[in-house]
Every structure is written in C-alpha cells, then in structure tokens.
Amino acid sequence: MPIVQVNMMAGRTDQQKESMIRKVTDAVMDAVSAPEQNVTVLINEIPKSEFGIGGQTAEKLGR
Amino acid sequence: MPIVQVNMMAGRTDQQKESMIRKVTDAVMDAVSAPEQNVTVLINEIPKSEFGIGGQTAEKLGR
Amino acid sequence: MPIVQVNMMAGRTDQQKESMIRKVTDAVMDAVSAPEQNVTVLINEIPKSEFGIGGQTAEKLGR
Amino acid sequence: MPIVQVNMMAGRTDQQKESMIRKVTDAVMDAVSAPEQNVTVLINEIPKSEFGIGGQTAEKLGR
Amino acid sequence: MPIVQVNMMAGRTDQQKESMIRKVTDAVMDAVSAPEQNVTVLINEIPKSEFGIGGQTAEKLGR
Amino acid sequence: MPIVQVNMMAGRTDQQKESMIRKVTDAVMDAVSAPEQNVTVLINEIPKSEFGIGGQTAEKLGR
Numbered sequence: 216m217p218i219v220q221v222n223m224m225a226g227r228t229d230q231q232k233e234s235m236i237r238k239v240t241d242a243v244m245d246a247v248s249a250p251e252q253n254v255t256v257l258i259n260e261i262p263k264s265e266f267g268i269g270g271q272t273a274e275k276l277g278r
Numbered sequence: 279m280p281i282v283q284v285n286m287m288a289g290r291t292d293q294q295k296e297s298m299i300r301k302v303t304d305a306v307m308d309a310v311s312a313p314e315q316n317v318t319v320l321i322n323e324i325p326k327s328e329f330g331i332g333g334q335t336a337e338k339l340g341r
Numbered sequence: 342m343p344i345v346q347v348n349m350m351a352g353r354t355d356q357q358k359e360s361m362i363r364k365v366t367d368a369v370m371d372a373v374s375a376p377e378q379n380v381t382v383l384i385n386e387i388p389k390s391e392f393g394i395g396g397q398t399a400e401k402l403g404r
Numbered sequence: 405m406p407i408v409q410v411n412m413m414a415g416r417t418d419q420q421k422e423s424m425i426r427k428v429t430d431a432v433m434d435a436v437s438a439p440e441q442n443v444t445v446l447i448n449e450i451p452k453s454e455f456g457i458g459g460q461t462a463e464k465l466g467r
Numbered sequence: 468m469p470i471v472q473v474n475m476m477a478g479r480t481d482q483q484k485e486s487m488i489r490k491v492t493d494a495v496m497d498a499v500s501a502p503e504q505n506v507t508v509l510i511n512e513i514p515k516s517e518f519g520i521g522g523q524t525a526e527k528l529g530r
Numbered sequence: 531m532p533i534v535q536v537n538m539m540a541g542r543t544d545q546q547k548e549s550m551i552r553k554v555t556d557a558v559m560d561a562v563s564a565p566e567q568n569v570t571v572l573i574n575e576i577p578k579s580e581f582g583i584g585g586q587t588a589e590k591l592g593r
Contacts, residue, residue, distance in 0.1 A: 216381065216520060216530075217475040218344055219491070222446060223499065224468065229327050231499050233338070236330030238494035239471070246487035247479060255342065255381075256330035257285060259322075259448075264418050267425030267445035268468060275422070278468075279394060279404075279570065280349040281533055282365070286373065287342065292453050294373050296464070299456030301368035302345070309361035310353060318531065318570075319456035320411060322448075331342060341342075348572060355516050359527070362519030382519035383474060385511075385574075390544050393551030393571035401548070405507065405539065405583060405593075407470055408554070412532040412562065420562050427557035428534070435550040436542060444468065444507075457531060467531075481579050485590070488582030508582035509537060511574075 217243050218255045224273055225260040232258055280306050281318045287336055288323040295321055343369050344381045350399055351386040358384055406432050407444045413462055414449040421447055469495050470507045476525055477512040484510055532558050533570045539588055540575040547573055 219239055227235075240254045263274040282302055290298075303317045326337040345365055353361075366380045389400040408428055416424075429443045452463040471491055479487075492506045515526040534554055542550075555569045578589035 216518070216525075217473060218381065218383070219474070220472045221495070222470040222472075227499060232327055233335055235495065235498040236335055237333050238498045239491055240330060240333035242490035242494040243473070243487065246490045247475065247483050252332040254330075254332060255344065257324055257344070258328035258330070259324075260328065261446055261448075264421055265447035265449065266468070267429060267443075267447070269441040269443060270426050270429035272422055272425055273468075279392070279399075280347060281570065281572070282348070283346045284369070285344040285346075290373060295453055296461055298369065298372040299461055300459050301372045302365055303456060303459035305364035305368040306347070306361065309364045310349065310357050315458045317456075317458060318533065320450055320533070321454035321456070322450075323454065329342070336342075358516055359524055362524055363522050366519060366522035378521040380519075380521060383513055384517035384519070385513075386517065387572055387574075390547055391573035391575065393555060393569075393573070395567045395569060396552050396555035398548055398551055405581070405588075407507065407509070407537040409535040409537075410532060410558070411534070416562060424558065424561035427561045428554055431553035431557040432536070432550065435553045436538065436546050444470065446470070455531070462531075484579055485587055488587055489585050492582060492585035504584045506582075506584060509576055510580035510582070511576075512580065 216253045217247065217249055218257070219243060220257045220259060222259045222261060224266055224278065225262050227260070279316050280310065280312055282306060283320050283322060285322045285324060287329055287341065288325050290323070342379050343373065343375055344383070345369060346383045346385060348385045348387060350392055350404065351388050353386070405442050406436065406438055407446070408432060409446045409448060411448045411450060413455055413467065414451050416449070468505045469499065469501055471495060472509045472511060474511045474513060476518055476530065477514050479512070531568050532562065532564055534558060535572050535574060537574045537576060539581055539593065540577050542575070
C-alpha cells in the first residue's frame with residue numbers, strides 16, 4: 216500500500232499531472248512489486264511565492 | 279500534542295469538514311488520553327486531477 | 342480514499358496504536374461516509390528529542 | 405539537504421511568506437551548518453475551515 | 468525541484484530502496500522534464516503496527 | 531498555530547536538534563508574530579539509505 220506525495224511547483228498542465236501519476240505509479244510497482252491498485256499518488260502543487268530555495272521564493276528567483 | 283493530517287479528495291462541505299475535525303479529535307483523545315486542547319487536525323483537500331489511484335487520476339476514474 | 346497521518350510522541354503501547362487506528366478510521370468513515378476499506382491511517386511516532394513545543398524539546402519539558 | 409514544511413493558517417501577506425522563508429532558512433543553516441543552497445522551505449497555507457484546534461475549526465474559533 | 472515522499476511498509480531491502488529512489492526519480496524527470504539533480508526522494512518506512520488499513524494494523528492483517 | 535516539519539538526514543546530535551528546534555521556533559515567531567507556545571517543530575530524521583538525491587541514496591553519494 217505505498218502512498219506517494221509529490222510536492223512540486225504549481226503551473227503544470229493536467230496532462231503533466233496525469234503523466235506524473237502514471238509514471239510514478241509504474242516506478243513504485245516495479246521497485247517493490249506492489250499491485251497497481253495499491254499505489255496511491257498525491258500531487259501537492261506549491262505556489263512560487265510559497266516555495267523557498269536557498270532563502271528566496273521561487274517567484275523572486277524567476278523559476 | 280497529537281497532530282493529525284487528513285488528506286482527502288476535494289469537494290466536501292464545510293459541515294463535513296467540521297464533522298471530520300470534531301470526530302477525529304474525539305477519536306484521538308479517546309485512543310491516547312490526550313487533552314482536547316492538545317489535538318490539532320489539519321485537512322488537506324486534494325483536487326481530483328491530483329489524486330492518483332492505481333495510476334489514474336480520480337477525475338478520469340469518475341470518483 | 343482518505344489518508345490520515347497521525348504525528349504523536351513516541352512511547353505508546355501497541356494496544357494504544359491499534360485503538361488509534363480503529364477509532365480514527367471510524368471517525369473518518371462517519372464524517373464523510375467513506376467505506377471502511379478505503380481509509381488508511383499512518384502513525385508517525387516522534388522521539389521526545391525531536392518534538393519541539395514552544396522552542397524546547399518535549400524531553401527537556403519532561404513531557 | 406534539509407527540507408522544511410511550514411503548515412500555517414492562510415491569510416499571510418507575500419512579505420510575511422518571504423520573511424518566513426528567509427528566516428527559517430537562516431535558522432536551519434545555523435543549527436546544522438547546512439549550505440544555504442541546500443535548504444528548501446515549503447509553506448502550506450491551510451484555510452481556517454480546515455484547521456482544527458481542540459475539535460473546532462479556526463473559523464468557528466474566530467482565529 | 469520536485470520533492471517526493473514515499474510512505475511504505477517497513478521491511479524492504481536496501482536494494483529495493485535504491486531501486487525505488489532510482490525509478491521514482493526517473494519517472495519524475497520524465498513526467499515534468501525536471502533535471503535529475505533537482506529531484507529529491509524521501510522514503511518513510513512505517514512499521515506494520517503503525518500502518519492501518521480499514522481500521523486494522525497491517526500486523527493484524529498479516530500483511 | 532504554525533506546525534513545522536523538518537526533514538533532514540539522520541546523524542545529528544541531540545544538541546543540534548535542540549538548536550534546530552530553538553532557532554526555527556524563533557524564526558517562525560519573528561516572521562508571522564506567532565506566540566512562542568503556539569509553535570510546534572517536528573524533526574524527521576531520514577536514514578542515508580532512504581534519502582535520494584538525483585536518483586542515488588545519500589549513502590552511495592558519501593554524504
């Protein structure tokens with residue numbers, strides 16, 4: 216029953232999120248032989264003003 | 279000082295969220311004899327396009 | 342598919358953990374009408390030297 | 405590579421979030437001698453209707 | 468800078484953990500075109516007595 | 531009621547953890563004018579075999 220939380224910067228398309236869920240699920244199944252139905256993936260989109268790298272927001276860094 | 283994070287699909291009413299916070303708090307108090315004021319419950323609503331079950335989004339699955 | 346993470350201080354008995362999982366699951370089922378099999382509860386035990394309240398460890402505070 | 409997640413009630417200004425990221429990054433660097441570029445801070449803003457203290461939402465408590 | 472947290476039942480070998488980190492990193496790189504060095508994967512092993520499925524511990528369920 | 535989770539590699543001394551809790555608490559108080567007693571800091575130590583950077587474990591990377 217692996218549960219995966221993906222924290223990433225906001226701004227991805229629905230297609231990218233679908234791809235993330237599909238590919239990460241496959242990776243987890245493959246790594247630990249988990250049945251597909253047991254893998255849960257939760258994406259957490261973080262606004263650039265709330266994502267800090269080296270003390271600055273991603274917004275200020277122009278990411 | 280138990281801190282509980284509830285990850286669930288978006289779309290619940292305010293009344294359901296209040297009920298979640300009340301009931302989970304009571305459950306935690308009861309299970310480990312924690313004083314009410316020490317229990318914190320954080321709800322994290324996850325959009326259906328970011329909730330993956332068995333490799334597909336909840337949106338695609340029609341959940 | 343609610344997924345609940347309970348962060349609490351280390352030192353509980355197995356019986357208390359079982360009770361936590363049972364009672365929190367019931368609370369979640371009740372609050373949002375989720376089927377029992379869809380509720381996952383993960384307990385995260387935190388050592389007292391890694392649990393900070395008001396700037397001090399729970400260990401130093403004698404909790 | 406410390407990764408810090410700050411869960412706090414929604415409603416802070418961008419300036420407060422920038423200050424949070426700057427100050428928490430400095431604190432982590434200072435505490436464990438981590439290089440600045442290795443410190444990541446993620447802010448998670450929680451609506452008052454989803455933040456439960458002692459069994460009630462922060463909204464109901466007038467926080 | 469995607470940061471992935473994998474919560475799974477304790478008891479995996481070091482080789483399986485290495486495989487998990489390698490495969491999940493590749494999946495994330497592929498899904499959102501992230502540079503390899505920017506992907507962080509944190510595994511969180513959860514003892515069977517602290518992993519609840521449908522109200523019972525994984526230990527009791529014989530998982 | 532800010533709740534801070536610090537994920538970092540295992541191997542720090544108790545003194546470093548105390549310092550982390552003290553300094554991060556002060557940073558949070560300062561950034562959003564939170565009362566000291568309302569700040570909770572949870573440290574999560576991650577073994578090097580479970581911390582992945584760029585697809586490899588911190589153990590393999592010699593961190």
